Amino acid sequence: MESLSKHSTANNSLLKIITAVLFVALPFVGFYLGVYYQKNLQPEETSSQELPAVKPANPNNGVVCTQDAKQCPDGNYVSRIPPACEFAPCPGETTTSISVVPTSTVSKDHKTGWLIATDNNNGIRISFPPNWEVGGWFEFPLIGIGDVYTNEYGEKIIGENGYITVEIDDSNYQDSSLAHWFNNKYIKYGNIENDGYAFVNETTVGGTPAVLAKVESELPYESQSSYFVQHNNKIFRIRVMKNNKIGQPLIDQILSTFKFTDQKKSAYCEPKFKVEQGPELTASEAYAQNCYEQATKVGCEKVDIYRASTNNFGNPDGIYDCQWIE
Incomplete structure (x- = not known):
């Protein structure tokens, strides 16, 4: 009996020790099981620093407009807006500009190696270097050509040599002269600075009489010019944007190729x-x-x-x- 009593006492002591160990260990085991459960069933968050930087797409092809303003007849001011960098219309103002889906086709001039963009609907054509691209930029011009490159984000950006677009500015020309028409439409309030034109003169584009208007720019690397030509009761606007310091000889060569296809x-x-x-x-x-x-x-x-x-x-x-x- 004495031996049995000692054995029972030993068992009770062992049971107490096991119980004490479990009492201490179970909270820790439960804590780690909970952490493991959350880690495996919930999505792991990724630090924003580990993600590659993504540049948002630029709908204006990298075009930055000058920050000058024009005063409207009612006293309000409007600024230039992309993509064409023209002044926003004044309240109640209408325009005769027409947006047309591009209809140009491209062929190769085998004499020079250049490419030729032709708009058959309006009978216009212009040649450009083979490293330039054709694009439907700026409110769907009839023809759009430019020095374009693709940046690291896959966006097409206008290069330093700039771009040239051809669009219809007035589809019902009935004025006495091109210069008179331009004065009535763009030289408003008797002050050319109101529309931003710093220089206006008469010239030719590809042998066709034209009015050249240059826009003032606060940016030293940017220059915008517009050539207005008249043909078949329409006014065509040839818009040129380029770097101020380079590109003019090439631009002049391209402009010299501008022709109306029905001119024999x-x-x-x-x-x-x-x-x-x-x-x-x-x-x-x-x-x-x-x-x-x-x-x-x-x-x-x-x-x-x-x-x-x-x-x-x-x-x-x-x-x-x-x-x-x-």
Whole structure:
């Protein structure tokens, strides 16, 4: 009996020890099981620093408008708005501008290696370098071409050489002259600064009479010009945006190719030498443009800016480069 009593006492002591251990351990076990449960059943949050930075898309193709303002007749002010960077309309103001879905087609000029954008509905065409792109920017112009590159976010951005668009500004032209029409529509209140135009004069685009209007810009790297030409009772606006410091010679070459397709030309100027073609504008292609720009026989037969022996543009050799074809 004494041995049984000792055995029972030992069992009771062991039971008390086990109970005490469980009493202490169970809360910790429950805590860790709860943490494990939450970690495996709930989605793990990711730090915002671990996510790649995403740049929001720019619907205006990187165009930043100048911050100048125009005063309206009622005393209110309006600013320039993208994508075309024109002044917002004054209260109650109407416009004759027309937005048209692009209808242009693109072909290659095998003489120069350049591309040709043509709008058959309105009979207009313009040539541009092969490294430029065609796009339907700025309220659906008839033709839109530009120096475009794709940035790291996949957005198409206008490069330093800028862009050129052609659109209809007035579809019912009935004025006495282009200059008079421009004055009535854009030079309001007798002060050209009210519409932002810093310089206006008469010129030509591809041999067609035009009014050139340049817009003041507070940005030293940006210049916007508009050429207004009239054909078949319509006013076409050729809009040019480019870097102030570069791009003008190329822009001038492109503008010189602007033509109305129903204008018949019985004679033309072409290069004497074979014109090379490549992905970039070569010296011979650049020289050939100077031939195609000539509208008279006298001007055509005086071009001497290309040395054929070295394919060097801008180095006269005393041999005329172009010939007049009738």
